[in-house]
Amino acid sequence: MSQQIICTVSDLVVNSGVCALVEVHGEQKQVALFYLPETEQKLYALDNWDPLGNANVLSRGIVGSVGDELVVASPLYKQHFSLSTGDCIEADASVSVYPARISGAHVVLGA
């Protein structure tokens, strides 16, 4: 996917998630953005769609770590999804992850 500026850093919430509406390959996608300033990568982006709860809610989960893995816990049924791979720890399910970074005051999605 091509790079696009989707919002500013001030739209993010420290140590938590927000959701952005973006176009990926001509299709509208809800993308959850997690801003963890104390980690190496700082910004993580994955589908907002919880494939187990069947609702657009992952951006509203609590982020944290399970062992060395950074994860978000779905607010619906609490399964953990890896922020770096999108894989679910408890179930055979996964969501897409997207390259994302902070550039100056902007949040850039895509590579």
Add this chain to the structure above:
Amino acid sequence: MKKLKIVVVGNGMVGHHYVETLAASSVDADICVIGGESRPAYDRVHLSEVFDGKKPSDLALTTRERYVELGVDAHFGDFVARIDRVGKKVVTEGGQEFLYDKLVLATGSYPFIPPVPGREQAHCLAYRTIDDLAEIKASAKGKQVGVVVGGGLLGLECANALKNLGLEAHVVEFAPGLMGVQLDEGGSGMLRRKIEALGVKVHTNKATQKIVAGDQHRLKMEFADETQLETDLIVFSAGIRPYDQLARDADLNVGERGGIEIDYHCKTSDENIFAIGECAVLGNFIYGLVAPGYRMAEAAVSQLTKEKVSFTGADMSTKLKLLGVDVGSIGDSKGVVEESRAFVFSDERDDVYKRLNVTADGKRVLGATLVGDCSDYDTILQYYLNDIELPAEAENLILPATNGAAPTLGVDALPMTASICSCHNVTKADVMAAIDDGQVTLGDIKTCTKASTGCGGCAALLKNVVDFELSARGLEVNTDLCEHFKFTRQQLFTIVQSTQIKTFNELIAQHGNGLGCDICKPAIGSILASVWNEHVLESDLVPLQDTNDTFMANMQKDGTYSVVPRVPGGEILPDQLISLGQVAKDYGLYTKITGGQRVDLFGAQLNDLPDIWGRLINAGFETGHAYAKSLRTVKSCVGSTWCRYGVQDSVGQAIDLENRYKGLRSPHKLKMAVSGCTRECAEAQSKDVGVIATENGWNLYLCGNGGMKPRHADLFATDLDTPTLLQYIDRFLMFYVRTADRLQRTSVWFESLEGGLPYLQSVIIDDSLGIGAELEAQMQHIIDTYQCEWKTALGDADKLKRFRQFVNSSERDANIVMSTERGQIRPATEAEKRRNQLKVLP
């Protein structure tokens, strides 16, 4: 090595268990099973449930497909006609021949029909197979009366089945009492009363002499005492006889009263032929229960492997629910052993009968009979099976608890052979072995032993055994909050309070590790709120909250939220009701009255929440904390103001209590209620804090709940004046908030308090810990710093930024689609969404 050819004759429960056990074993075998019934094995124990609406397929233990998967060559609907021991083959009635290396007979038994003249006519039936059920059903159609001959276990079950078919059901028993094999006279009499109370007519001491055509009904039974009974159908359930004809024809040894003789290895007199289940007789005894049959099957399979297990008999104790009546029988239930001495408890008011038979020295259980109340069954069975020495007052084992606490059996007293999980046959030794292998959590022990993964009835016993053993081995039972904090919630509370730490980041940096998770973050968010009571949306606190707290609303299954404003005591102005309705209409919300006397508005989208709350606050509402682990509602009746019986103003008291404690964050949600008199219309005794008005003041009840495991509250103090009532509740709530575990209800917390009610009374009433003033001061701080969380949030543009559905678009979530039902919205099902061909994101 050449593959063994194994032929199993019979595909009942036991035959099937043999096939499954063999297929799962290390034995390399070609398995062939021949079943006489037209369908694969099914659960015969629950046969009568077919009359309650279960389909025959619900009872299936396996399927033809499953056998194909296992590589089992299965044949149904064909009976084996003879065994050729010399040629080592069996021949079926259909003419098929099967060669075997080892033959397993699991032919079961057939119903015994007493030789009564007239028994051959139509509508004289048996009760044994699914096909029998179909015949009984057909015969009962449009008829009024049915008789079961036989007052044993199966007979009573069958009587229930007839009742469920709409017939007037009679039980005719030759012996003087029901279930004569298991129950003594007292137990049998009590069972009879209970069954008659259910509308089943019981006739004992009746010998049927002949069956002739009836006058009003199809049949007439004539008894030896010259009485008669007319009926439309008769079902015989007078015991079973082993199917041993095949064995007899093949010259295998059979028992004096029938049954194929076997040894401890389930081998018959031919060393290549085994017999298992109800067709087999071991030492002149036929084991007519399914569990011993399973053990025989396992023993027979093990003869083909290295580790040979013997079947040396089995316990025939049973616990059942017959027509809804609990019946239990253990060991020598009737006390026929000479040295047996009995304790008998009979309660004719509640129809409970219990008999405990012990040895002459009073030290061992010989057997027991329980009718109407089987709650002591498991404990008595453990004493019996494991030959454990009885406490001095053994009679307490069967006496109601009010007459002194019943002796419970410490898990350390259980021997290694004690059965922990009967579904999977797991003993205490198996659990110990799992711990020896390095399993130290309950979950891992369950996984590797399979204990408690069947019916789950042994969960508590298993946990006790595991916890006891872990601590006995000096292993700490892990009470850490999670992987990030090696502390309990109570320890963390003390740390926060004594170090004055105000943020999660400080706490994890100094006392934890990693980034935290969805377990420790909300728990610490709650602790910080209980101590400092800052706004839930402060930027340091936001990342700690579950979605409900973050958005101050309750997330529903489709990602929308529900909104519940506070209605203290359930008292609401008409204008407020109207404005609630108007908001619901304007935003298209679903409305429902909650169980706690409030109005819940469902289906709100994230970005509408601030607007909705702006309207509600203008109408005089404040947040109801329905989203938080905190005080939810104080329910009330109308009290002395309106009610003829009320003795105090319950509404006023409920409103005062709700306003006093609203916003208090606690380990679990809290509910209270105030009733204006002992009629208890507010259901105060099912609440964490319950108040019931008396002529002289207030009675205080604590630690009840109506959750998954309901618990009545305990009466804590009586006839309190209002200031004392508030003082006690202040102290109680804050003591709970400080010391409970994460997500621990007051009821569970209370049950874990060492010293129980007297201890709690000493802390709260007598201030035995000297912390009363401190608890009150802490509560006063919470009360003084209360704010309506929504009101504060609405005044802060930064906090409201969080309520955008998308940070870069004002569009709405296209996946949220509603349908209409009973005039209101509800989330559309996936099928409805597809039908409307709506584009579902992503």
